[in-house]
Amino acid sequence: MTSPLAWADGQPGTAPSGSRRLVDLIFRARELGIIGVLAVFVAVAASVQPRFVDSQNIKFVFSNTVIFALLALGETLVVLARNYDLSVGSVLGLSAYLSAHLFSQVHGIPIAAVFLVGLAIGLGCGTVNGLIVAVARVPSLVVTLATLYIFRALDVLIIGGGMVVAASLPGGFLAIPTSSAGAVPYLAMVVAGVVALGAYYLRSFRSGRELYAIGSNPEAARLAGIPTGKRVFTAFVASGAIAGLAGVLWAAVYGTIDSTAGYGYELTVVAAVVVGGVNIFGGSGTVIGAALGALLLATINQALYVLGISSFWDKAIDGLLIVVAISLDHWITVRLTAALRKRSLQHAT
Amino acid sequence: MRHEPTAASLSRPGGQPVGAPSAANPAANRDVTTALPEAPLPAVQAALAPKTETRAPNRLRPLLRWESALVVALAATVLVGAATSRQFLTSANVFSNVCLLYGELAIMTLPMTLVILAGEIDLSIASTLALSSSLVGYLWQQGWPMPGVIAFVLVTGALLGWVNGALVTRLGLPSLAVTIGTMTLYAGIAEIVLGPAIITNFPSSYTTIGVNPLPGTGQLLSFSAAVFIVLAVLFGVLLHATPFGRSVVAIGFNKEAALFAGIRVKRVKTLLFMLSGLTGALAGILYTFRLSTAESDNGIDLILPVVAVVLLGGVSIFGGKGSLAGVVLAVLVYTSLQSALLLTNFNANGLEIVTGGLLLLSVLVPNAGQLASRARSLAGRRRLGVAAHAQLKDGTP
Numbered sequence: 001m002t003s004p005l006a007w008a009d010g011q012p013g014t015a016p017s018g019s020r021r022l023v024d025l026i027f028r029a030r031e032l033g034i035i036g037v038l039a040v041f042v043a044v045a046a047s048v049q050p051r052f053v054d055s056q057n058i059k060f061v062f063s064n065t066v067i068f069a070l071l072a073l074g075e076t077l078v079v080l081a082r083n084y085d086l087s088v089g090s091v092l093g094l095s096a097y098l099s100a101h102l103f104s105q106v107h108g109i110p111i112a113a114v115f116l117v118g119l120a121i122g123l124g125c126g127t128v129n130g131l132i133v134a135v136a137r138v139p140s141l142v143v144t145l146a147t148l149y150i151f152r153a154l155d156v157l158i159i160g161g162g163m164v165v166a167a168s169l170p171g172g173f174l175a176i177p178t179s180s181a182g183a184v185p186y187l188a189m190v191v192a193g194v195v196a197l198g199a200y201y202l203r204s205f206r207s208g209r210e211l212y213a214i215g216s217n218p219e220a221a222r223l224a225g226i227p228t229g230k231r232v233f234t235a236f237v238a239s240g241a242i243a244g245l246a247g248v249l250w251a252a253v254y255g256t257i258d259s260t261a262g263y264g265y266e267l268t269v270v271a272a273v274v275v276g277g278v279n280i281f282g283g284s285g286t287v288i289g290a291a292l293g294a295l296l297l298a299t300i301n302q303a304l305y306v307l308g309i310s311s312f313w314d315k316a317i318d319g320l321l322i323v324v325a326i327s328l329d330h331w332i333t334v335r336l337t338a339a340l341r342k343r344s345l346q347h348a349t
Numbered sequence: 350m351r352h353e354p355t356a357a358s359l360s361r362p363g364g365q366p367v368g369a370p371s372a373a374n375p376a377a378n379r380d381v382t383t384a385l386p387e388a389p390l391p392a393v394q395a396a397l398a399p400k401t402e403t404r405a406p407n408r409l410r411p412l413l414r415w416e417s418a419l420v421v422a423l424a425a426t427v428l429v430g431a432a433t434s435r436q437f438l439t440s441a442n443v444f445s446n447v448c449l450l451y452g453e454l455a456i457m458t459l460p461m462t463l464v465i466l467a468g469e470i471d472l473s474i475a476s477t478l479a480l481s482s483s484l485v486g487y488l489w490q491q492g493w494p495m496p497g498v499i500a501f502v503l504v505t506g507a508l509l510g511w512v513n514g515a516l517v518t519r520l521g522l523p524s525l526a527v528t529i530g531t532m533t534l535y536a537g538i539a540e541i542v543l544g545p546a547i548i549t550n551f552p553s554s555y556t557t558i559g560v561n562p563l564p565g566t567g568q569l570l571s572f573s574a575a576v577f578i579v580l581a582v583l584f585g586v587l588l589h590a591t592p593f594g595r596s597v598v599a600i601g602f603n604k605e606a607a608l609f610a611g612i613r614v615k616r617v618k619t620l621l622f623m624l625s626g627l628t629g630a631l632a633g634i635l636y637t638f639r640l641s642t643a644e645s646d647n648g649i650d651l652i653l654p655v656v657a658v659v660l661l662g663g664v665s666i667f668g669g670k671g672s673l674a675g676v677v678l679a680v681l682v683y684t685s686l687q688s689a690l691l692l693t694n695f696n697a698n699g700l701e702i703v704t705g706g707l708l709l710l711s712v713l714v715p716n717a718g719q720l721a722s723r724a725r726s727l728a729g730r731r732r733l734g735v736a737a738h739a740q741l742k743d744g745t746p
Contacts, residue, residue, distance in 0.1 A: 136720055138712040139666045141525075145657060146712075149705030157702070267472075267529055280526040312540040312645075319534025323516065326526045 030277040030332065034292045038299060045303035052306045055183035061295075061302045062188040063177045063253055067092075068294035069191055070246040071269045072276065073198050074239035076290040079273055080202070081228075081235050082215040082282030083140040087129060088243040089265030090151035095121040095247025096261040097155060100164040103173070111173050115248050122244015123237060125151055130236030134229040140236075148266060156259045166255030176252045187249070191291075198287040207231060215282020271318065272297055275325040279333075297321070415663035415715060419678035426682060430689030437692055440568040446688040449559065449639065452573025453478065453632040453648060455680045457655045458662075459577075459584040460625040462676045465659055466588070467621055468601040468668025469517060469524040474629040475652035476535035477509050479645060481633025483539040486548035486643020495555060503630050509535060510626020514619035532652065539645040548643040559639035573635045577680075580628070585673045597621065601668025657704050658683050661711045683707065 045052040071088050078085045099118040102109055129147055133140045166174060177187050202208040213221040214228050222228045251257050270280075276293025278285025300321065301314050430437040457474050464471045481502045488498040509531070516527045558572035566575065588594035596617050599607040608614050637643050662679030664671030686703055713720075 132709070132713070136713055136716055138716055142660050142666050142708060142712045145653060145660075146705040146708035148653070149657070149701040149708070153700070153702030153705060267532065271529055271533065274526050274529070280523050310544070312537075312544050314537065315533055315540055316537025319530050319532070319537050322530030322533060323527065326522055326530060327516070327520055330520060330522050 030329070031286065031289050031292060033328075034276065034289060034296055038292070038296050041296075041299055041303050045307055049306050049308075052303060057302065057306060058183040059178075059180055059185055061298050062183075062185050064302070065295045065298040066177070066185075066187050066191045067246050067250055067253065068265075068269060068272055068298065069195060069291040070242055070249070071265065072272045072290040072294045073195055073287050074242035075269050075273050076276075076278050076285065076287045077198070077202075077211060077235040078140070078232075078239045079270075079278055079280065080215045080282050080285060081211045081232050082218060083133065083232055083235065084144060084270070085129060085236060085239045085243075086141065086144040086266045086270075087125065087147040087151055088239065088246075088269055089262040090148050090155065091122055091125040091240055091243035092247040092250055092262035092265060093259065094125065094151050094155045094158075095244040096251040096257050097159055097164060097259070099248045100169060100251035100257050103170060104164070104168045111170070111176075114173070115245065118244045118248035119241055120244070122241040122247065124240070125244070126237040126240015129240060130233035133236060134233040137229075140232075152259075152263075155261075159259045163256060163258035164251070169251070169255060173252050174255060177249070195287055195291045202287060207234070211235060212283055215279070215284075217283075268297070269294075271322050274329075275322055277325075277329055279329070280326070284333075293325075415711075416672065416675045416678060418714065419662070419675060419682055423678060423682045423685065426685045426689055430685060430692070433689065434692040437689055440562075442688060442692065443569050444562050444571060446691060447684045448562075448569070448571035448574035451680070451684040451687070452571055452577055452639070453636045454651050454654055454658070455577040455684070456573065456580060456628060456632045456635070457651065458658050458676055458680055459580055459673070460621070460628040461655050461659045462662070462664055462671065462673055463584065463588060463594075463597055464524075464621050464625050465656075465664050465666065466601045466668055466671055467597045467618060468604065469618060469621070470528060470656070470666075471510075471513060471524065471622060471625045472528040472652055472656070473509070473513060473531040473535055474625055474632075474655065475649055476532045476539070477506055477626050477629030478633040478636060478648040478651065480509065480535045480539040480542070481506055481630040482637040482643050482647040483543040483645050485634055485637045486546070487542050489551060489643075490546075490548055495552065499634055502634055503627060506630020506633070507623045507627040510623040510629070511619065513626070514622030517622065518615035518618050536646070536649055543643065543645040545645075549641055551638060551641050551643075555638045556641040558635070559641060571639075573639060576631070576635065581673065581677050585677075588673050593617065593620075598669055601665075601670075603669070654683075654704060657708045661707050663711065663715070679711075 042053070051057060071092070075085055075088060095118040098121055099114045102114050102117060125147070129140070129144055132138065132143045132147075177185060179186055181189075202211065210221065210226045210231050213224065213226055214231055218228055247262070250261060254261070272294040273285070273290045274280055274293070275296060276285065276289035276291065278290055297318060300317060304314055304317065305311060427438075436442050457478070461471060461474060484502050484505060485498055488501060489495065493501070513524070513528055513531055516522050516531075517524045562568045563570045563572050563575050570578075586594075588597065596607065596612040599610065599612060600614050600617060604614060633648070636648050640647070658679050659676055660666060661683065662671065662676030664676060683704070686707075687700055690700055690703060
């Protein structure tokens with residue numbers, strides 16, 4: 001039998017239904033685990049400081065999460081296929097500045113058009129990444145580390161010393177992140193919808209499943225007839241496009257955009273993805289987990305703030321969380337593999 | 350065939366078994382790590398490629414070594430730099446714009462080279478620098494004597510590295526994920542240790558290293574650059590001339606094979622991470638004294654440039670391939686290019702485009718041969734396809 005983990009990647013017909021159920025349960029349990037940790041934090045923070053669950057604070061957490069949740073969605077597509085996109089922060093910065101700059105360049109430009117421009121910028125950057133990775137077949141970690149610098153430098157060279165200030169942005173644009181139904185911003189609902197679509201795609205579409213297959217074993221996936229180059233290319237294009245969209249949202253959320261927008265986001269996004277239970281070497285994980293990872297990081301930081309713990313503890317706790325999350329994830333995977341092997345032996349005899 | 354490897358026998362499709370070069374020539378065994386990835390093309394591709402070209406890569410390989418390309422790049426940079434600015438070759442420029450600015454970055458590339466060669470990565474080294482810098486400031490503030498501070502910080506650095514190594518080897522976690530975590534964790538501990546404080550009252554006997562060139566080096570070298578040179582020699586010997594260094598490469602090339610060859614893979618990796626932490630701490634001490642400032646985010650942005658320079662030096666991100674000479678050359682290319690551009694009033698913040706461009710070239714150029722051969726085989730396949738199609742068309746009516 002091949003690696004028992006291959007079943008977890010949803011290759012049909014190889015897994016007996018018993019272990020299938022077990023796998024489903026444990027994968028659901030992983031997301032449940034994040035929700036559990038989230039609930040504990042919220043409960044502790046709320047019991048100490050009731051202000052934590054007032055609508056203002058919840059709104060703040062959500063608007064902090066949406067951008068990272070979107071970026072985590074794109075990053076997950078890439079990481080699942082055993083690749084990395086380190087350029088997301090720079091793409092976000094480039095898109096944020098160029099799209100927001102349009103408002104002062106083209107008077108009365110519709111907001112939707114600005115979003116399209118941001119999307120196009122992201123698509124362009126993602127295409128560059130995807131082409132280099134898929135055609136030249138060089139490691140994406142290196143390629144996107146290079147484009148991280150190149151896109152950021154383009155950003156700096158275009159902006160010079162300038163910046164876009166909130167006063168030059170239309171009120172309708174700045175209202176996007178703040179308008180809400182009760183405590184939940186509309187934007188958070190839209191992003192949740194996008195993440196749900198992403199989850200549905202990865203779960204039920206052939207090309208989505210193929211990303212898992214590529215991440216589990218690129219060589220085997222290629223031999224099985226999966227167009228690995230094309231799929232990896234598409235994942236990078238999608239990640240770039242999402243980062244482009246996130247850039248426009250970033251501009252709406254923060255209002256003031258200079259050349260440092262999104263600086264250093266890449267490793268935070270990877271951290272959210274890893275905390276969300278996506279295997280750093282691809283092949284397993286879900287976008288819902290990754291989005292929950294982003295939500296967890298944002299919630300913890302806000303909880304510390306509300307509890308009056310010095311913000312100097314934020315980073316250390318984030319770091320500890322990442323280390324604990326990957327250790328736990330690894331522990332579960334080892335147990336899962338052992339359980340599946342036992343099942344497969346029972347099934348065989 | 351083996352005793353007379355003529356051009357004819359080599360150019361025969363499939364007439365060059367994978368094992369032949371090393372079996373015929375024991376000296377080639379030593380180079381097996383670099384030779385294998387470019388192993389002869391599969392028979393199919395060889396058959397499709399024009400026959401005379403099978404030999405060309407063998408003859409050109411010594412010339413195409415990445416280190417040679419870096420030497421050319423370095424020479425070009427120095428020539429262009431000297432041509433565009435009179436200041437470029439002055440000792441003041443070399444001292445203050447190259448040695449002082451990039452000393453710590455250069456030092457950190459050395460352990461990073463070894464870690465990447467072993468097939469791992471340590472993204473936490475710049476955070477180790479920051480934490481060490483914070484500790485120097487904090488302990489000095491607490492009234493510790495400076496030698497005690499330095500000793501404590503170095504030991505702490507090695508310990509931080511050990512934590513990485515233990516997580517990677519004992520728990521079997523991927524170092525990419527572990528060190529993204531500890532990168533944040535160590536930077537976070539640095540913030541807890543020092544908070545918003547900025548400590549600057551260090552004794553001037555230590556902070557002169559940020560102002561004065563090292564005596565006896567002709568006003569050229571900073572203290573950190575001298576440390577880099579000494580360490581580069583030490584690391585070079587360690588990597589290329591000791592069993593430990595060879596086992597590092599072996600692990601990176603094939604972990605299982607290294608294990609079966611009796612190499613204590615876990616111990617070697619743990620030691621590498623400890624070395625990385627120790628060197629990061631040393632860089633942190635130097636950084637603090639150079640700027641005469643301890644701050645919790647000192648040098649935190651150096652992590653990606655450090656990785657970029659190592660990869661630019663021709664070290665494979667997958668491990669097992671690369672040399673310390675390449676990395677030292679890459680340090681020289683990177684720093685001289687940056688200082689040349691600074692002198693030509695290039696937008697200082699746009700300099701990163703150079704880092705990115707060089708990095709991209711460093712992965713694209715060595716792969717250009719493979720890319721070309723793949724393009725050829727693709728074109729060949731298309732030709733075959735067209736021919737088959739034409740045949741089909743001719744045959745069917």
